[in-house]
Amino acid sequence: MSDPVTRRRLIKTGLASVAGLAGLVTAERIADRYGLIPPDAFGEYTVGRTLTYAAQRILTAHHSMAREFSRSEVSRVVPVKGQPPKTEDYARLRAGSFAEYRLAVDGLVARPGAFSLEQLKRLPVRSQITHQACEEGWSFIAEWHGIALLDLLNAVGVSERARYMVSRSLDGVWDSLDLADAFHPQTFLSFGMNGAELTPEHGAPLRLRVARQLGYKNLKFLSQITLTDSMKKIGTGKGSYYVVPGGYSWYAGI
């Protein structure tokens, strides 16, 4: 390799010091080679967002786990942000106890499909008691029941070309995760909370639970997941509904 900065050095010193060492342009080129540039890096946000994401990905390369709690620590009050969709479609699904609900799984997968809750529950059902924090400053601990997203992804067979998993919701919100978070063992598709079925307020019939990122990455009322090699042609091309001027960043690691 002719490049003076090797991957080992990148991991040892971190991208921030590489930036100091070799200049930001070189650092950006290296970050891109190792898939360390987030989809919302553009214009004035390129350097800051790339440094944050790359540093996190290098530090957490070995699937670090979010802390899990005991039942006695579960919060008594759980705030809601994002009310259930007010559409006729959602009302109909809800009236039918979500029996007609399907989660579409498509894109770069070997076996795309549309799965009912009953089908999804044939995968191993798991629980976790974790902390979810909203960027607005409130948080709660809850027990989540669901399936590990990685079990579904393995069942449909994700292509080697895939780099991101796009998620879409029945209220029009959409977002994406890189595959490190999509295949993280604590990333769940949850249909239950604190021993009961997930309520519409908390995202029924199915929501994402992403234990290592902020609340807004935990999409509720999930309708579709799509595997893709690039975010450029999806929505705004910036990886998330929330990435707008004055909005949030795509990567919200905690």
Ligand SMILES: Nc1nc2c(c(=O)[nH]1)N[C@H]1C(S)=C(S)[C@@H](COP(=O)(O)O)O[C@H]1N2
């Ligand atoms: N589809 C959808 N998902 C969403 C939202 C939303 O408005 N729509 N709000 C997000 C935000 S900002 C937070 S903090 C959490 C809140 O989850 P909760 O309402 O279960 O506490 O859901 C996230 N998921």
Ligand SMILES: [Mo]
């Ligand atoms: Mo939030």
